[in-house]
Structures are given as C-alpha cells and as structure tokens.
Amino acid sequence: MIEHKTHTLADQVFERLETDILSGVYARGEILIEMELCQKLGVSRTPVREALRRLQQEHLVEEYGKGLKVLGVTTEDLQDIMEMRLRLEGFAAARAAERITEEQLQELKETLDLQEFYLGKHDSDHIKGMDSKFHELVYKFSDSVVIYDTLTPLHNKVQRYRQKSVENNSRANLSVKEHRAIYEALAAHDPKAAEAAILEHTKNAKNHIMKG
Amino acid sequence: MIEHKTHTLADQVFERLETDILSGVYARGEILIEMELCQKLGVSRTPVREALRRLQQEHLVEEYGKGLKVLGVTTEDLQDIMEMRLRLEGFAAARAAERITEEQLQELKETLDLQEFYLGKHDSDHIKGMDSKFHELVYKFSDSVVIYDTLTPLHNKVQRYRQKSVENNSRANLSVKEHRAIYEALAAHDPKAAEAAILEHTKNAKNHIMKG
DNA sequence: CTTTGTATGATTGTATACAATTATACTGCA
DNA sequence: TGCAGTATAATTGTATACAATCATACAAAG
Numbered sequence: 001m002i003e004h005k006t007h008t009l010a011d012q013v014f015e016r017l018e019t020d021i022l023s024g025v026y027a028r029g030e031i032l033i034e035m036e037l038c039q040k041l042g043v044s045r046t047p048v049r050e051a052l053r054r055l056q057q058e059h060l061v062e063e064y065g066k067g068l069k070v071l072g073v074t075t076e077d078l079q080d081i082m083e084m085r086l087r088l089e090g091f092a093a094a095r096a097a098e099r100i101t102e103e104q105l106q107e108l109k110e111t112l113d114l115q116e117f118y119l120g121k122h123d124s125d126h127i128k129g130m131d132s133k134f135h136e137l138v139y140k141f142s143d144s145v146v147i148y149d150t151l152t153p154l155h156n157k158v159q160r161y162r163q164k165s166v167e168n169n170s171r172a173n174l175s176v177k178e179h180r181a182i183y184e185a186l187a188a189h190d191p192k193a194a195e196a197a198i199l200e201h202t203k204n205a206k207n208h209i210m211k212g
Numbered sequence: 213m214i215e216h217k218t219h220t221l222a223d224q225v226f227e228r229l230e231t232d233i234l235s236g237v238y239a240r241g242e243i244l245i246e247m248e249l250c251q252k253l254g255v256s257r258t259p260v261r262e263a264l265r266r267l268q269q270e271h272l273v274e275e276y277g278k279g280l281k282v283l284g285v286t287t288e289d290l291q292d293i294m295e296m297r298l299r300l301e302g303f304a305a306a307r308a309a310e311r312i313t314e315e316q317l318q319e320l321k322e323t324l325d326l327q328e329f330y331l332g333k334h335d336s337d338h339i340k341g342m343d344s345k346f347h348e349l350v351y352k353f354s355d356s357v358v359i360y361d362t363l364t365p366l367h368n369k370v371q372r373y374r375q376k377s378v379e380n381n382s383r384a385n386l387s388v389k390e391h392r393a394i395y396e397a398l399a400a401h402d403p404k405a406a407e408a409a410i411l412e413h414t415k416n417a418k419n420h421i422m423k424g
Numbered sequence: 425c426t427t428t429g430t431a432t433g434a435t436t437g438t439a440t441a442c443a444a445t446t447a448t449a450c451t452g453c454a
Numbered sequence: 455t456g457c458a459g460t461a462t463a464a465t466t467g468t469a470t471a472c473a474a475t476c477a478t479a480c481a482a483a484g
Contacts, residue, residue, distance in 0.1 A: 008467065010265070034436070044469045045436090046258075050265045053222070057269040059361055066436060066476060080307075080358040087299040095292075146292040146369075149271055150362060157358075220437065246466070256439045257466090278446060278466060 009043050014051035016041065021060050021070055022160045028072025032061060058153055073161040081154050082206040089202045090195035092151055095142035097186050097194040104141045105187050111137060112183055115176050127172050132159055134179050138186075138198070162209065171208050178204065222259035225249075226266050233272050233282055234372045240284025244273060270365050285373040293366045294418040301414045302407035304363055307354035309398050309406040316353045317399050323349060324395055327388050339384050344371055346391050350398075350410070374421065383420050390416065 007015075017037070020026055037048045052068055055061045061068040073081075100108075115130035135155055139148045178201040185193035219227075229249070232238055249260050264280055267273045273280040285293075312320075327342035347367055351360045390413035397405035 010467080033434090035434090046468055046470090049436090050262060053262045053265045054269040057266045059357060066434095076356075077358050080356045083303055084300060084358065084362060087303060088296060091295060091299060144288075144292045145271060146289050146296065146366070150296060150366070154358070154362070222437080245464090247464090258438055258440090261466090278464095 008047070010047035010050040013037075013041055013043060013047045014054050017051050017055060018060065018156075021055070022156055024160070026070045028070055030070045031064065032068045032070060073157045077157065078161050078209065081157055082202070082209065085151070085154055085158075086199070086202050086206065088147075088151055088154075089198045092139055092142045092144075092147045093182065093186070093194040093198040094191035095144055095147060096138050097189050097191040099143045100141045100186050100189070104137070105183075108134065108137050108141070108183055108186065112176070112179055115179065119172060119176055122169070124169075124172065128159070128162070131175060131179075138182070141186075158209070171204075174204065175201070220259070221255050222262040225253055225255060225259045226263035228253065229263050229267060230272065230368075233267070234368055236372070238282045240282055242282045243276065244280045244282060285369045289369065290373050290421065293369055294414070294421065297363070297366055297370075298411070298414050298418065300359075300363055300366075301410045304351055304354045304356075304359045305394060305398070305406040305410040306403035307356055307359060308350050309401050309403040311355045312353045312398050312401070316349070317395075320346065320349050320353070320395055320398065324388070324391055327391065331384060331388055336384065340371070340374070343387060343391075350394070353398075370421070383416075386416065387413070 017026075026032065032052070034045050034048055034052070038045055041048065052061065056063070056068065059071060061070055063069075111130055111133050115127060115134065118126040118130060132155070136152065139151045139155075142148065178197070181197040182194060182201060185197045229238075238244065244264070246257050246260055246264070250257055253260065264273065268275070268280065271283060273282055275281075323342055323345050327339060327346065330338040330342060344367070348364065351363045351367075354360065390409065393409040394406060394413060397409045
C-alpha cells in the first residue's frame with residue numbers, strides 16, 4: 001500500500017510472519033517461541049519481538065500462558081467477517097468510484113487481466129493471489145486510510161480461512177466476471193453501480209465460503 | 213475486554229500512550245522521541261518501542277523521516293468512520309442482543325445509571341467517559357472478537373476528535389435517552405429493536421459531530 | 425501409586441551496549 | 455554573505471546480557 005523502500009528487519013520479520021500465519025505455515029493453536037523464530041529468520045530477538053507485538057495487535061496471535069499462540073479463523077469468525085464485509089464493501093467501492101485515477105484504473109485492469117489469464121491456465125494459486133490483490137487495490141483506491149485499515153484485516157482473515165478449503169473452479173470463473181463488473185463501474189466513476197456490483201460479489205462469495 | 217491481570221511494562225506503556233494520544237496530550241503532528249518517553253515514563257526503550265510498534269499498527273502514529281509522528285483524525289477520516297459505524301453498529305447491537313448475559317446487562321445498566329448521574333451534575337468529562345464505556349461494552353458483549361477489533365478503533369478515533377470540540381449539553385441529554393433505548397432492546401434480547409435503536413443513536417451522533 | 429516439594433531448565437521481560445543512519449551546526453572558502 | 459563540505463551530535467535499529475517467571479521432571483514422603 002504505502003511505499004516501503006527501506007524495510008527494516010523488524011518490518012521484514014512482520015511481513016514474513018504475517019504471510020506465514022495467513023497462509024497456514026503456522027497452524028492454528030501452534031505456540032511460537034521467540035528463539036526458534038530468531039534462528040529460522042536469522043535475526044535477534046528485538047525485531048522478532050516487535051513483529052510479534054504488531055501481530056498481537058491485529059489478533060493474529062494472542063498471549064497463551066507465557067508465550068504466544070497462533071490464532072486461527074473459526075467458522076463463527078468468518079460469519080461475522082462476511083456479514084461486516086457485506087455492510088462495508090459497498091462503501092469502499094463507492095468511494096473508490098469517486099476517487100480512482102486513470103493510472104489506478106490501469107493497475108486494476110492489469111490485475112483483472114492476469115486473473116483471467118491464470119483462470120485459463122487453471123492455476124488456482126495465482127488466481128487466488130490476483131483475487132486478493134484486486135480487493136486490496138479497491139480498498140487502497142478508496143483513498144481512505146480508515147477504509148483500508150478496517151477492511152484489509154477482514155479480507156486477510158478470509159484468505160487465511162480459504163487456505164483450508166479446496167478451490168472451486170466454477171466459482172473462480174464467476175468471480176472473475178463479477179470483478180469485471182466492479183471494474184466497469186469504477187471505470188465509469190459510478191458509485192451506485194460500484195456499490196451494487198461489489199455487494200453482489202460479496203454476497204456470492206459469502207454463500208460460497210459458508211457452504212464450503 | 214480480556215482480563216489483563218498482570219500488566220507488563222510494555223502493556224502499561226501502550227495503554228498510557230494510547231490514552232494520551234486519544235485524549236490529545238500529544239498533539240497531531242508532534243514527533244515522539246523514544247528517550248523522552250522513556251524518561252517521562254521511567255522505563256527503558258524496549259517496552260516503549262514495543263508500545264510504539266503497536267500504536268503504529270493501529271495508525272495512531274506513523275513513520276516520519278527517522279522518527280514517529282502522532283496522527284490526528286481529520287474531518288474526512290471522521291466522515292468515513294461515522295459512515296462505517298452507521299453500517300456496523302447495528303450488527304454489533306443485534307449480536308449483543310442475542311448473546312448478552314444477565315450479568316453483562318447489569319454492568320451495562322450501571323454504566324447507564326452513572327451516565328445519568330453525571331448528567332445531573334453537568335460533569336461532561338465523566339459523561340463522555342460513560343458514553344464511551346457504554347459503546348465499548350456493547351462491542352464486548354457482542355461476544356465477537358471481529359466486531360470488537362473492528363469497531364473499537366473506530367470509536368476511539370471519534371473520541372479523539374471530539375476532544376477538540378466543545379461539549380453540547382442538550383445532545384448529552386438526548387444521548388442518554390438513546391442509550392437507554394438501546395439498553396432496553398438488549399435487555400429484551402430483541403436484535404431488530406437493538407439494531408434500530410443503535411442506528412438511530414449513531415445517525416444522531418453523526419449529525420451532531422459533523423456539525424460541530 | 426499418588427502427591428507434593430524442590431531443583432533445574434526454558435522462555436520471556438527488561439535494560440543496556442553497540443552500530444548505523446540521519447539531522448544539525450560549524451567552519452572554511454568563494 | 456552565501457554555500458558546501460565535514461564533523462559532531464542525536465536518534466533509531468539491532469544485538470545481547472541479565473533478571474524474573476513459569477513449566478517440567480524428578481525425588482521423597484504419605
């Protein structure tokens with residue numbers, strides 16, 4: 001989102017751990033030991049600890065006895081998340097429709113095109129990646145830190161959950177079409193249409209996820 | 213929200229700094245120097261740094277050159293926040309209506325009674341405090357970490373903003389009445405009524421804040 | 425065999441030392 | 455006087471040392 005040119009070690013550790021937790025490298029319930037992380041990542045405890053504090057702040061890990069336990073996403077969490085996204089995604093999309101620039105539209109379109117490309121290749125990992133990126137970009141292009149900070153963690157946790165479930169190809173196909181509809185509305189700078197399109201998309205995503 | 217019996221120094225520093233930023237002790241744009249904070253709080257850099265990383269994670273401070281700058285809440289942020297709260301508070305209240313226990317209702321009632329008490333005394337600091345606590349409790353009693361984590365930072369930032377504006381007594385009066393309506397709906401375990409009541413309250417709060 | 429107490433080890437919390445970077449101020453030169 | 459360059463100081467980033475706490479295992483007593 002923001003230009004992180006000069007990653008400090010602490011930043012790198014944070015991003016690595018966040019990715020690993022979201023992608024399931026660390027299982028739900030697993031206990032993290034600082035020194036193990038230090039050895040694995042080749043840094044001292046200080047940057048590891050700072051990264052852990054940030055993860056704790058966004059409830060990806062929580063205190064457990066003395067150490068830290070990796071938090072998973074329960075089905076109940078997911079229900080709450082999708083309900084909240086149903087209520088918020090439309091707002092984000094409407095804002096993006098008002099504010100998105102031509103350059104940003106171009107970036108969004110490239111993401112969309114790539115997603116279609118990977119769909120043709122049946123490369124579900126990359127499809128998922130582009131799917132994620134598309135939504136992140138919409139949050140970003142809403143040009144509101146509040147929207148970005150609120151929706152990104154919610155979306156991340158859904159990704160974390162979907163890691164577990166098998167990918168469904170027919171849904172991937174529809175999902176790309178829905179993304180295209182969202183893109184068209186944003187390109188037309190039509191807030192109402194964008195809100196409607198993303199609401200439809202989120203509804204379908206919710207139904208799909210809750211079934212799986 | 214969770215029982216924090218054995219506050220570590222880092223936790224204490226975090227809470228202190230968070231409170232101080234939200235209450236305006238540190239002005240928007242102010243640069244925080246680690247050593248100054250250490251001396252002021254009488255601890256070493258380690259707990260201070262960990263606290264700062266957590267504040268950074270919830271965007272109460274941000275990197276600025278080498279150091280950290282205190283972030284304020286702009287009017288535009290506030291518009292976004294209130295718009296999102298309009299969409300989310302109802303969900304939180306509905307959940308709370310389904311799940312709240314008798315004991316929790318008692319706690320909520322005590323908060324409400326105190327707010328009325330302070331209203332009689334025209335003690336606007338304590339009125340605000342109880343107002344805040346009431347909403348925090350609703351988030352907490354929704355018994356959903358997702359709801360709590362999403363709405364608490366939004367609410368906190370509103371408090372931060374209101375710090376600047378003068379308190380309006382007539383609004384405080386109405387606000388208590390609206391809180392009572394919310395409480396009644398929760399006590400009746402009526403999700404629809406709770407959602408309607410808190411939506412009304414949030415709408416009014418939004419109008420009041422945006423005017424001020 | 426169970427339970428309790430103690431000792432030992434593992435792990436985290438905190439402080440501090442050191443390195444690297446950046447801002448600042450001063451000096452010399454044009 | 456103005457500017458550039460360099461030296462110096464301030465500040466953060468990282469590593470490590472030390473203290474405190476907690477869990478575990480083992481031994482002894484009932």
